[in-house]
Amino acid sequence: MAVDEYAKGPLVLLESDEEMKFRVNRETAAELSAIDKPLVVVAIAGRYRTGKSYLLNRLAGGGDSGFALGHTVRAHTRGIWVWPLPHPRDDSKCLLLLDTEGLGDINKGSCDHDTWLFVMSILLSSTLVLNAMRTLDKDSFELLHFVSNMAEHVNMKIHVSPSAGDDQEEVNYKTIFPVFVVCIRDSLSTSEDTESSCSADEFMEECLQNGKKSSEFKETCEMLCKYFTERKCFMFPMPAQMLKFTKLKDLPDDKLNPEFVETLKDFENYVLGEGRVKHINKAVLRGPPLNMLIVEQYVTAQHSGAVPSIEDALGNAVKSSNEKAMGDALEIYTKGMESLDMKLPMDLFELEHHHKGCMEMAVKHFHEKSVLDREFTHQKICMAKLVMERDSWIKKNGDVSLTKCDGCLHELFKPLKERVDKGEFKHPGGAKELKMEMEVIKRKYKETPGLGDQTFEEWLKNHREVVEEGAEGALQICEFAS
Numbered sequence: 242m243a244v245d246e247y248a249k250g251p252l253v254l255l256e257s258d259e260e261m262k263f264r265v266n267r268e269t270a271a272e273l274s275a276i277d278k279p280l281v282v283v284a285i286a287g288r289y290r291t292g293k294s295y296l297l298n299r300l301a302g303g304g305d306s307g308f309a310l311g312h313t314v315r316a317h318t319r320g321i322w323v324w325p326l327p328h329p330r331d332d333s334k335c336l337l338l339l340d341t342e343g344l345g346d347i348n349k350g351s352c353d354h355d356t357w358l359f360v361m362s363i364l365l366s367s368t369l370v371l372n373a374m375r376t377l378d379k380d381s382f383e384l385l386h387f388v389s390n391m392a393e394h395v396n397m398k399i400h401v402s403p404s405a406g407d408d409q410e411e412v413n414y415k416t417i418f419p420v421f422v423v424c425i426r427d428s429l430s431t432s433e434d435t436e437s438s439c440s441a442d443e444f445m446e447e448c449l450q451n452g453k454k455s456s457e458f459k460e461t462c463e464m465l466c467k468y469f470t471e472r473k474c475f476m477f478p479m480p481a482q483m484l485k486f487t488k489l490k491d492l493p494d495d496k497l498n499p500e501f502v503e504t505l506k507d508f509e510n511y512v513l514g515e516g517r518v519k520h521i522n523k524a525v526l527r528g529p530p531l532n533m534l535i536v537e538q539y540v541t542a543q544h545s546g547a548v549p550s551i552e553d554a555l556g557n558a559v560k561s562s563n564e565k566a567m568g569d570a571l572e573i574y575t576k577g578m579e580s581l582d583m584k585l586p587m588d589l590f591e592l593e594h595h596h597k598g599c600m601e602m603a604v605k606h607f608h609e610k611s612v613l614d615r616e617f618t619h620q621k622i623c624m625a626k627l628v629m630e631r632d633s634w635i636k637k638n639g640d641v642s643l644t645k646c647d648g649c650l651h652e653l654f655k656p657l658k659e660r661v662d663k664g665e666f667k668h669p670g671g672a673k674e675l676k677m678e679m680e681v682i683k684r685k686y687k688e689t690p691g692l693g694d695q696t697f698e699e700w701l702k703n704h705r706e707v708v709e710e711g712a713e714g715a716l717q718i719c720e721f722a723s
Contacts, residue, residue, distance in 0.1 A: 247325050248272060251308050251340065255321040255361065255540065261354035263361070263540045269323065270533050276325055276335050279518040284339035284362040284419070287372030288384060292426055295490060296370065297338045299505060300512060301326055303490075308340045321361060330513050337519075339366060357543055359387035360394045364539060364551070367519035368512055369419040369469075375427050377448040382458040388468060389460045395539075396550040414468050417551060420517065421469035424508065428476040445474035475508045477501055534558035559612050563619040566610035570623055571630065574603040578634055586642035586692065589635070596631050603627060646692050653682045 252269040283300060285293045294308035301308075301324060308322065321341050328334040341358050362369055373381045423445055439447070452462035480489055480501040494502045538554040577599030581587065607623050614620055657678055660666065666675045686692075 247327060251322045251324040251338075253320055254323045254339075254536070257320045257342070257354065262544050263320065263357065265533075265537060265540055270536075273323070273325060273337075274533050278333060278335040280337045280367070281328055281331075281334050281517070282337045282339060282366045282419075282519040283368045283370065283512055284341065284366035285370040285372060286341050286359055286362045288374070292489070293370075293372045294340055296372065296424065296508070297324075297340055298490065299509060300336070301338055302329070308338075321358070321365075328513075334518060336513070356387045356390050356394060360391065361539065363391070363418060364395065365519070365536065366419040367517050368422060370422045370424055370512070373423060373425050376425060377423070377445060379458075382452055382461055385465060386461050388464045391464065391468065394548065396548050396552070415470045416520070418468045418470070419519075420471045420473065420515075421465070422508075422512065423472070423474045425474065425476045427479050441474040441476045442472070444476070445472065473511060475504055475511075477504050477508075534561055555613075559614075563611045563614055566607050567619055567623045567626070569610065570603040570607040571626055573606050574599045574627055574630060577602060578630070581634070586638050586645060589638070592635065592638055596634065600627050600631070642692060646686075649686060649689050649692060650682075653685055657682065 252272060253266050254269045254273075255263040256266055258264055283297070285297055287293050297308050308324070321339060323340075324338040326336045326338065328336040339362065341362050371385070373384070425441070449462045449466055452458040453466075455462075478498055478500045480497050481492060489497075535554050535558045538557060542548065578596065581592070581595060604623070604627075607620065611619060657675075660678075661675070666672070
Protein backbone atom coordinates (compact mmCIF):
# COMPACT_ATOMS: atom_id res chain seq x y z
CA MET A 242 0.00 0.00 0.00
CA ALA A 243 1.41 3.38 -1.03
CA VAL A 244 1.69 6.24 1.49
CA ASP A 245 -1.14 8.19 -0.12
CA GLU A 246 -3.39 5.11 0.05
CA TYR A 247 -3.49 4.98 3.85
CA ALA A 248 -6.61 6.18 5.65
CA LYS A 249 -6.72 9.93 6.22
CA GLY A 250 -8.05 9.45 9.74
CA PRO A 251 -9.20 6.87 12.30
CA LEU A 252 -11.61 4.11 11.28
CA VAL A 253 -13.98 2.17 13.52
CA LEU A 254 -12.85 -1.46 13.68
CA LEU A 255 -15.06 -2.96 16.39
CA GLU A 256 -18.46 -1.45 17.08
CA SER A 257 -20.55 -2.20 20.17
CA ASP A 258 -24.15 -3.20 19.63
CA GLU A 259 -27.04 -2.68 22.08
CA GLU A 260 -26.03 -5.82 23.98
CA MET A 261 -22.45 -4.55 24.24
CA LYS A 262 -21.23 -7.22 21.82
CA PHE A 263 -18.60 -6.36 19.24
CA ARG A 264 -19.12 -6.50 15.51
CA VAL A 265 -16.44 -6.00 12.88
CA ASN A 266 -16.80 -3.02 10.55
CA ARG A 267 -16.44 -4.54 7.07
CA GLU A 268 -15.12 -1.41 5.38
CA THR A 269 -12.35 -1.06 7.94
CA ALA A 270 -11.59 -4.78 7.68
CA ALA A 271 -11.14 -4.38 3.92
CA GLU A 272 -8.91 -1.35 4.47
CA LEU A 273 -6.67 -3.24 6.90
CA SER A 274 -6.56 -6.29 4.65
CA ALA A 275 -4.95 -4.17 1.95
CA ILE A 276 -1.91 -3.59 4.16
CA ASP A 277 0.90 -5.96 3.28
CA LYS A 278 3.47 -4.91 5.84
CA PRO A 279 4.32 -6.05 9.38
CA LEU A 280 2.14 -4.17 11.87
CA VAL A 281 3.41 -2.16 14.82
CA VAL A 282 0.15 -1.96 16.80
CA VAL A 283 0.01 0.64 19.57
CA ALA A 284 -3.16 0.51 21.66
CA ILE A 285 -4.15 2.80 24.51
CA ALA A 286 -6.53 1.98 27.31
CA GLY A 287 -7.65 3.80 30.42
CA ARG A 288 -10.56 5.55 32.02
CA TYR A 289 -12.65 7.83 29.88
CA ARG A 290 -11.80 11.55 29.83
CA THR A 291 -8.10 11.11 30.67
CA GLY A 292 -6.52 12.28 27.40
CA LYS A 293 -5.87 8.88 25.80
CA SER A 294 -6.54 10.12 22.28
CA TYR A 295 -4.10 13.01 22.69
CA LEU A 296 -1.17 10.61 23.10
CA LEU A 297 -2.18 8.63 20.03
CA ASN A 298 -2.54 11.79 17.97
CA ARG A 299 0.99 12.77 18.99
CA LEU A 300 2.27 9.41 17.76
CA ALA A 301 0.41 10.06 14.50
CA GLY A 302 2.19 13.37 14.01
CA GLY A 303 -0.22 15.70 15.78
CA GLY A 304 -2.46 16.47 12.79
CA ASP A 305 -6.02 17.76 12.89
CA SER A 306 -7.61 14.62 11.43
CA GLY A 307 -6.78 12.30 14.31
CA PHE A 308 -8.71 10.64 17.10
CA ALA A 309 -11.51 12.72 18.60
CA LEU A 310 -10.75 14.31 21.95
CA GLY A 311 -13.65 14.43 24.36
CA HIS A 312 -13.91 16.39 27.58
CA THR A 313 -17.40 15.49 28.66
CA VAL A 314 -18.20 13.22 31.57
CA ARG A 315 -18.98 10.34 29.19
CA ALA A 316 -16.64 8.26 27.05
CA HIS A 317 -16.15 9.83 23.64
CA THR A 318 -14.75 6.89 21.68
CA ARG A 319 -17.14 3.95 21.24
CA GLY A 320 -15.81 0.47 20.55
CA ILE A 321 -12.30 0.23 19.11
CA TRP A 322 -10.96 2.58 16.44
CA VAL A 323 -7.82 2.12 14.36
CA TRP A 324 -5.67 4.37 12.24
CA PRO A 325 -3.16 2.76 9.85
CA LEU A 326 -0.22 5.03 9.04
CA PRO A 327 3.21 4.72 7.43
CA HIS A 328 5.63 4.05 10.26
CA PRO A 329 7.53 7.33 10.72
CA ARG A 330 10.83 5.56 11.40
CA ASP A 331 10.65 2.39 9.31
CA ASP A 332 9.22 2.37 5.79
CA SER A 333 9.02 -1.42 5.81
CA LYS A 334 6.37 -1.41 8.57
CA CYS A 335 2.89 -0.01 9.17
CA LEU A 336 2.03 1.85 12.36
CA LEU A 337 -1.47 0.89 13.48
CA LEU A 338 -2.83 3.10 16.26
CA LEU A 339 -5.69 1.64 18.26
CA ASP A 340 -7.96 3.74 20.48
CA THR A 341 -10.39 2.04 22.84
CA GLU A 342 -13.62 3.16 24.38
CA GLY A 343 -12.92 4.72 27.77
CA LEU A 344 -13.14 2.26 30.63
CA GLY A 345 -15.33 2.81 33.67
CA ASP A 346 -18.18 4.72 32.00
CA ILE A 347 -21.12 4.07 34.35
CA ASN A 348 -23.59 4.80 31.55
CA LYS A 349 -22.59 1.54 29.82
CA GLY A 350 -23.58 -0.50 32.84
CA SER A 351 -21.45 -3.47 31.76
CA CYS A 352 -18.22 -4.42 33.49
CA ASP A 353 -17.92 -7.42 31.18
CA HIS A 354 -17.84 -5.07 28.19
CA ASP A 355 -14.93 -3.17 29.73
CA THR A 356 -13.13 -6.45 30.31
CA TRP A 357 -13.54 -7.38 26.65
CA LEU A 358 -12.24 -3.96 25.60
CA PHE A 359 -9.14 -4.54 27.69
CA VAL A 360 -8.73 -8.12 26.47
CA MET A 361 -9.08 -7.06 22.82
CA SER A 362 -6.52 -4.30 23.34
CA ILE A 363 -4.06 -6.83 24.71
CA LEU A 364 -4.69 -9.44 22.03
CA LEU A 365 -4.40 -7.00 19.12
CA SER A 366 -1.50 -4.79 20.20
CA SER A 367 2.27 -5.05 20.27
CA THR A 368 2.48 -2.10 22.66
CA LEU A 369 -0.29 -1.42 25.17
CA VAL A 370 -0.35 2.02 26.77
CA LEU A 371 -2.27 2.38 30.03
CA ASN A 372 -3.29 5.95 30.78
CA ALA A 373 -3.48 6.61 34.51
CA MET A 374 -4.12 9.85 36.34
CA ARG A 375 -1.75 11.42 38.90
CA THR A 376 -0.30 8.21 40.39
CA LEU A 377 -0.57 4.43 40.61
CA ASP A 378 -3.01 4.03 43.45
CA LYS A 379 -6.09 2.07 44.46
CA ASP A 380 -8.08 3.57 41.59
CA SER A 381 -5.42 2.48 39.07
CA PHE A 382 -5.31 -1.07 40.40
CA GLU A 383 -9.09 -1.28 40.39
CA LEU A 384 -8.97 -0.35 36.72
CA LEU A 385 -6.44 -3.13 36.11
CA HIS A 386 -8.56 -5.82 37.74
CA PHE A 387 -9.39 -6.93 34.17
CA VAL A 388 -5.97 -8.58 34.07
CA SER A 389 -6.92 -11.04 36.78
CA ASN A 390 -9.96 -12.01 34.68
CA MET A 391 -7.94 -12.70 31.53
CA ALA A 392 -8.01 -16.47 31.97
CA GLU A 393 -11.83 -16.38 32.09
CA HIS A 394 -12.01 -14.57 28.75
CA VAL A 395 -9.23 -16.11 26.70
CA ASN A 396 -7.36 -19.42 26.62
CA MET A 397 -3.67 -18.50 26.45
CA LYS A 398 -2.38 -22.07 26.18
CA ILE A 399 0.10 -22.59 23.32
CA HIS A 400 1.85 -25.88 22.60
CA VAL A 401 5.52 -26.16 21.74
CA SER A 402 4.61 -27.66 18.35
CA PRO A 403 1.43 -28.79 16.58
CA SER A 404 2.29 -32.40 17.39
CA ALA A 405 3.07 -31.80 21.05
CA GLY A 406 0.85 -33.39 23.65
CA ASP A 407 -1.01 -31.67 26.45
CA ASP A 408 1.87 -32.42 28.78
CA GLN A 409 4.15 -30.27 26.62
CA GLU A 410 2.28 -26.99 26.99
CA GLU A 411 4.35 -23.86 27.05
CA VAL A 412 3.06 -20.40 27.81
CA ASN A 413 5.69 -17.86 26.89
CA TYR A 414 3.80 -14.70 27.73
CA LYS A 415 6.30 -12.56 25.86
CA THR A 416 5.11 -14.17 22.62
CA ILE A 417 1.48 -13.30 23.41
CA PHE A 418 1.35 -10.14 25.48
CA PRO A 419 2.40 -6.67 24.32
CA VAL A 420 4.93 -4.33 25.86
CA PHE A 421 3.12 -2.65 28.78
CA VAL A 422 3.63 1.12 28.97
CA VAL A 423 2.12 3.07 31.88
CA CYS A 424 1.62 6.79 31.37
CA ILE A 425 0.90 8.62 34.61
CA ARG A 426 -0.73 11.91 33.59
CA ASP A 427 -0.60 15.06 35.72
CA SER A 428 1.81 13.25 37.98
CA LEU A 429 1.80 14.30 41.61
CA SER A 430 5.55 13.74 41.72
CA THR A 431 7.82 16.46 40.34
CA SER A 432 11.52 16.91 39.90
CA GLU A 433 11.49 19.08 43.05
CA ASP A 434 10.13 16.32 45.27
CA THR A 435 12.79 15.01 47.59
CA GLU A 436 11.05 11.65 47.75
CA SER A 437 10.91 11.17 43.99
CA SER A 438 14.58 10.43 43.39
CA CYS A 439 13.70 7.05 41.85
CA SER A 440 13.00 6.75 38.15
CA ALA A 441 9.52 6.33 36.70
CA ASP A 442 10.22 2.64 36.04
CA GLU A 443 11.39 2.11 39.61
CA PHE A 444 8.31 3.91 40.91
CA MET A 445 6.03 1.61 38.87
CA GLU A 446 7.83 -1.55 40.01
CA GLU A 447 7.68 -0.40 43.62
CA CYS A 448 3.92 0.17 43.29
CA LEU A 449 3.47 -3.31 41.80
CA GLN A 450 5.49 -4.92 44.59
CA ASN A 451 3.49 -3.04 47.21
CA GLY A 452 0.30 -4.10 45.46
CA LYS A 453 1.33 -7.75 45.78
CA LYS A 454 1.39 -7.29 49.54
CA SER A 455 -2.20 -6.09 49.53
CA SER A 456 -4.87 -8.73 49.82
CA GLU A 457 -7.15 -6.58 47.67
CA PHE A 458 -4.76 -6.17 44.73
CA LYS A 459 -2.37 -9.09 45.20
CA GLU A 460 -3.77 -11.16 42.32
CA THR A 461 -4.00 -8.19 39.93
CA CYS A 462 -0.38 -7.15 40.51
CA GLU A 463 0.90 -10.72 40.30
CA MET A 464 -0.90 -11.25 37.01
CA LEU A 465 0.43 -7.94 35.64
CA CYS A 466 4.00 -8.98 36.39
CA LYS A 467 3.40 -12.49 35.05
CA TYR A 468 1.73 -11.52 31.77
CA PHE A 469 3.59 -8.31 30.93
CA THR A 470 7.24 -9.25 31.09
CA GLU A 471 8.29 -6.01 29.38
CA ARG A 472 7.15 -2.90 31.28
CA LYS A 473 7.87 0.81 31.00
CA CYS A 474 6.59 3.90 32.83
CA PHE A 475 6.42 7.60 31.99
CA MET A 476 5.39 10.27 34.50
CA PHE A 477 3.89 13.33 32.83
CA PRO A 478 3.67 16.58 34.80
CA MET A 479 0.82 19.01 34.17
CA PRO A 480 1.05 20.08 30.51
CA ALA A 481 -0.02 23.69 31.02
CA GLN A 482 -2.19 25.95 33.12
CA MET A 483 -5.55 24.45 33.97
CA LEU A 484 -7.39 27.07 31.95
CA LYS A 485 -5.56 25.93 28.84
CA PHE A 486 -5.90 22.23 29.49
CA THR A 487 -9.08 21.78 27.45
CA LYS A 488 -7.23 23.20 24.43
CA LEU A 489 -4.15 21.07 24.86
CA LYS A 490 -4.24 19.77 21.29
CA ASP A 491 -4.16 23.34 19.96
CA LEU A 492 -1.14 24.44 21.99
CA PRO A 493 2.29 24.37 20.32
CA ASP A 494 5.11 22.74 22.24
CA ASP A 495 6.66 26.08 23.18
CA LYS A 496 3.48 26.95 25.08
CA LEU A 497 3.54 23.73 27.10
CA ASN A 498 5.37 22.84 30.28
CA PRO A 499 8.96 22.02 29.15
CA GLU A 500 9.05 18.95 31.44
CA PHE A 501 5.82 17.73 29.90
CA VAL A 502 7.23 18.19 26.37
CA GLU A 503 10.45 16.37 27.32
CA THR A 504 8.52 13.42 28.77
CA LEU A 505 6.26 13.40 25.73
CA LYS A 506 9.26 13.15 23.40
CA ASP A 507 10.76 10.36 25.51
CA PHE A 508 7.43 8.53 25.24
CA GLU A 509 7.29 9.00 21.46
CA ASN A 510 10.91 7.85 21.04
CA TYR A 511 10.30 4.74 23.13
CA VAL A 512 7.03 3.69 21.48
CA LEU A 513 8.07 4.46 17.90
CA GLY A 514 11.72 3.52 18.24
CA GLU A 515 11.40 0.47 20.49
CA GLY A 516 7.89 -0.65 19.69
CA ARG A 517 7.97 -4.14 18.29
CA VAL A 518 6.03 -5.71 15.45
CA LYS A 519 2.85 -7.50 16.52
CA HIS A 520 3.38 -11.24 16.63
CA ILE A 521 1.83 -14.25 18.30
CA ASN A 522 4.14 -17.12 19.10
CA LYS A 523 6.66 -15.73 16.55
CA ALA A 524 4.03 -15.36 13.83
CA VAL A 525 4.34 -11.79 12.55
CA LEU A 526 0.97 -10.16 11.96
CA ARG A 527 0.82 -8.28 8.71
CA GLY A 528 -1.92 -7.50 6.24
CA PRO A 529 -4.16 -10.05 4.59
CA PRO A 530 -5.37 -12.22 5.99
CA LEU A 531 -3.74 -13.01 9.32
CA ASN A 532 -4.62 -9.94 11.39
CA MET A 533 -8.30 -9.73 10.44
CA LEU A 534 -8.83 -13.50 10.65
CA ILE A 535 -7.72 -13.45 14.28
CA VAL A 536 -9.94 -10.44 15.04
CA GLU A 537 -12.92 -12.23 13.47
CA GLN A 538 -12.38 -15.32 15.60
CA TYR A 539 -12.11 -13.34 18.83
CA VAL A 540 -15.34 -11.46 18.02
CA THR A 541 -17.14 -14.68 17.09
CA ALA A 542 -16.12 -16.20 20.43
CA GLN A 543 -17.39 -13.16 22.32
CA HIS A 544 -20.78 -13.38 20.58
CA SER A 545 -21.16 -17.09 21.29
CA GLY A 546 -20.09 -16.78 24.90
CA ALA A 547 -17.15 -19.11 24.28
CA VAL A 548 -13.64 -18.61 25.59
CA PRO A 549 -11.45 -17.85 22.57
CA SER A 550 -8.25 -19.84 22.31
CA ILE A 551 -5.19 -17.93 21.14
CA GLU A 552 -3.71 -21.17 19.82
CA ASP A 553 -6.86 -22.12 17.91
CA ALA A 554 -7.32 -18.60 16.54
CA LEU A 555 -3.69 -18.48 15.48
CA GLY A 556 -3.79 -21.99 14.03
CA ASN A 557 -6.86 -21.27 11.90
CA ALA A 558 -5.49 -17.92 10.80
CA VAL A 559 -2.08 -19.42 9.99
CA LYS A 560 -3.69 -22.17 7.93
CA SER A 561 -5.76 -19.68 5.97
CA SER A 562 -2.80 -17.33 5.57
CA ASN A 563 -0.50 -20.09 4.34
CA GLU A 564 -3.15 -21.39 1.95
CA LYS A 565 -3.43 -17.90 0.49
CA ALA A 566 0.36 -17.62 0.26
CA MET A 567 0.38 -20.97 -1.53
CA GLY A 568 -2.39 -19.89 -3.91
CA ASP A 569 -0.61 -16.63 -4.67
CA ALA A 570 2.64 -18.51 -5.28
CA LEU A 571 0.91 -20.82 -7.77
CA GLU A 572 -0.61 -17.80 -9.49
CA ILE A 573 2.83 -16.19 -9.80
CA TYR A 574 4.16 -19.42 -11.35
CA THR A 575 1.20 -19.72 -13.73
CA LYS A 576 1.47 -16.13 -14.93
CA GLY A 577 5.20 -16.56 -15.48
CA MET A 578 4.70 -19.73 -17.50
CA GLU A 579 1.79 -18.29 -19.52
CA SER A 580 4.29 -16.09 -21.34
CA LEU A 581 5.38 -19.28 -23.14
CA ASP A 582 1.97 -19.98 -24.63
CA MET A 583 2.79 -18.33 -27.95
CA LYS A 584 6.26 -19.88 -28.01
CA LEU A 585 5.23 -23.53 -27.73
CA PRO A 586 6.49 -25.99 -28.70
CA MET A 587 10.01 -25.36 -27.51
CA ASP A 588 13.14 -27.25 -26.61
CA LEU A 589 12.74 -29.10 -23.30
CA PHE A 590 15.95 -27.59 -21.93
CA GLU A 591 14.62 -24.09 -22.60
CA LEU A 592 11.27 -25.03 -21.03
CA GLU A 593 12.97 -26.38 -17.91
CA HIS A 594 15.09 -23.23 -17.62
CA HIS A 595 11.99 -21.01 -17.73
CA HIS A 596 10.19 -23.28 -15.27
CA LYS A 597 13.11 -23.00 -12.84
CA GLY A 598 12.97 -19.18 -12.90
CA CYS A 599 9.19 -19.09 -12.36
CA MET A 600 9.41 -21.68 -9.58
CA GLU A 601 12.07 -19.67 -7.76
CA MET A 602 9.84 -16.56 -7.83
CA ALA A 603 6.86 -18.56 -6.57
CA VAL A 604 8.77 -20.22 -3.73
CA LYS A 605 10.32 -16.88 -2.72
CA HIS A 606 6.84 -15.36 -2.45
CA PHE A 607 5.59 -18.29 -0.39
CA HIS A 608 8.52 -18.01 2.02
CA GLU A 609 7.93 -14.26 2.42
CA LYS A 610 4.19 -14.61 3.09
CA SER A 611 3.90 -17.91 4.93
CA VAL A 612 3.93 -18.00 8.74
CA LEU A 613 4.68 -20.67 11.31
CA ASP A 614 5.07 -23.42 8.70
CA ARG A 615 7.51 -25.07 11.07
CA GLU A 616 6.91 -28.62 9.87
CA PHE A 617 6.92 -27.42 6.23
CA THR A 618 3.41 -28.79 5.75
CA HIS A 619 2.23 -26.08 3.38
CA GLN A 620 5.62 -25.74 1.74
CA LYS A 621 5.56 -29.44 0.80
CA ILE A 622 2.06 -29.07 -0.64
CA CYS A 623 3.12 -25.97 -2.52
CA MET A 624 6.18 -27.70 -4.00
CA ALA A 625 4.12 -30.73 -5.01
CA LYS A 626 1.61 -28.51 -6.81
CA LEU A 627 4.39 -26.63 -8.58
CA VAL A 628 5.86 -29.92 -9.79
CA MET A 629 2.42 -30.96 -11.05
CA GLU A 630 2.15 -27.64 -12.89
CA ARG A 631 5.58 -28.24 -14.43
CA ASP A 632 4.53 -31.70 -15.59
CA SER A 633 1.38 -30.27 -17.16
CA TRP A 634 3.45 -27.74 -19.07
CA ILE A 635 5.78 -30.48 -20.32
CA LYS A 636 2.75 -32.45 -21.49
CA LYS A 637 1.26 -29.37 -23.09
CA ASN A 638 4.54 -28.69 -24.84
CA GLY A 639 4.61 -32.29 -26.09
CA ASP A 640 0.99 -32.13 -27.32
CA VAL A 641 1.62 -28.89 -29.22
CA SER A 642 4.83 -30.35 -30.61
CA LEU A 643 3.03 -33.50 -31.80
CA THR A 644 0.30 -31.47 -33.48
CA LYS A 645 2.79 -29.27 -35.33
CA CYS A 646 4.94 -32.25 -36.27
CA ASP A 647 1.91 -34.07 -37.68
CA GLY A 648 1.04 -31.04 -39.76
CA CYS A 649 4.57 -30.56 -40.97
CA LEU A 650 5.09 -34.24 -41.89
CA HIS A 651 1.72 -34.37 -43.59
CA GLU A 652 2.80 -31.52 -45.87
CA LEU A 653 6.24 -33.04 -46.45
CA PHE A 654 4.83 -36.49 -47.27
CA LYS A 655 2.02 -35.20 -49.46
CA PRO A 656 4.07 -34.90 -52.73
CA LEU A 657 5.69 -38.27 -52.06
CA LYS A 658 2.34 -39.94 -51.50
CA GLU A 659 1.07 -38.58 -54.80
CA ARG A 660 4.06 -40.17 -56.54
CA VAL A 661 3.45 -43.42 -54.69
CA ASP A 662 -0.20 -43.34 -55.76
CA LYS A 663 0.95 -42.99 -59.40
CA GLY A 664 3.14 -46.10 -59.01
CA GLU A 665 6.37 -44.27 -59.71
CA PHE A 666 8.29 -46.50 -57.32
CA LYS A 667 6.92 -49.87 -58.50
CA HIS A 668 9.98 -50.89 -60.41
CA PRO A 669 13.29 -52.56 -59.60
CA GLY A 670 15.21 -50.27 -57.24
CA GLY A 671 12.07 -48.31 -56.42
CA ALA A 672 12.31 -49.10 -52.73
CA LYS A 673 15.82 -47.70 -52.58
CA GLU A 674 14.75 -44.60 -54.47
CA LEU A 675 11.79 -44.15 -52.11
CA LYS A 676 14.03 -44.53 -49.13
CA MET A 677 16.27 -41.75 -50.46
CA GLU A 678 13.21 -39.53 -50.85
CA MET A 679 12.29 -40.22 -47.25
CA GLU A 680 15.78 -39.16 -46.16
CA VAL A 681 15.20 -35.87 -47.96
CA ILE A 682 11.91 -35.47 -46.07
CA LYS A 683 13.71 -36.31 -42.84
CA ARG A 684 16.33 -33.62 -43.52
CA LYS A 685 13.69 -31.01 -44.36
CA TYR A 686 11.79 -31.96 -41.21
CA LYS A 687 14.86 -31.44 -39.05
CA GLU A 688 15.49 -28.08 -40.69
CA THR A 689 11.95 -26.89 -39.95
CA PRO A 690 12.01 -24.59 -36.85
CA GLY A 691 9.45 -24.54 -34.03
CA LEU A 692 8.58 -28.23 -33.91
CA GLY A 693 9.78 -28.92 -30.40
CA ASP A 694 11.48 -32.16 -29.40
CA GLN A 695 9.38 -34.56 -31.52
CA THR A 696 11.97 -36.37 -33.69
CA PHE A 697 11.30 -37.85 -37.10
CA GLU A 698 11.96 -41.34 -35.76
CA GLU A 699 9.57 -40.80 -32.81
CA TRP A 700 6.91 -39.68 -35.23
CA LEU A 701 7.35 -42.88 -37.25
CA LYS A 702 7.14 -45.02 -34.12
CA ASN A 703 4.03 -43.24 -32.98
CA HIS A 704 2.35 -43.99 -36.27
CA ARG A 705 3.61 -47.46 -37.26
CA GLU A 706 6.48 -49.75 -36.43
CA VAL A 707 8.70 -49.95 -39.51
CA VAL A 708 9.51 -53.60 -40.07
CA GLU A 709 9.75 -53.63 -43.80
CA GLU A 710 12.36 -51.85 -45.88
CA GLY A 711 10.86 -52.29 -49.34
CA ALA A 712 8.51 -50.15 -51.34
CA GLU A 713 5.45 -51.74 -49.75
CA GLY A 714 6.65 -50.74 -46.25
CA ALA A 715 7.41 -47.22 -47.40
CA LEU A 716 4.00 -47.06 -49.04
CA GLN A 717 2.34 -48.03 -45.76
CA ILE A 718 4.17 -45.20 -44.04
CA CYS A 719 3.09 -42.78 -46.71
CA GLU A 720 -0.51 -43.91 -46.36
CA PHE A 721 -0.33 -43.38 -42.64
CA ALA A 722 1.00 -39.87 -43.13
CA SER A 723 -2.02 -38.81 -45.16
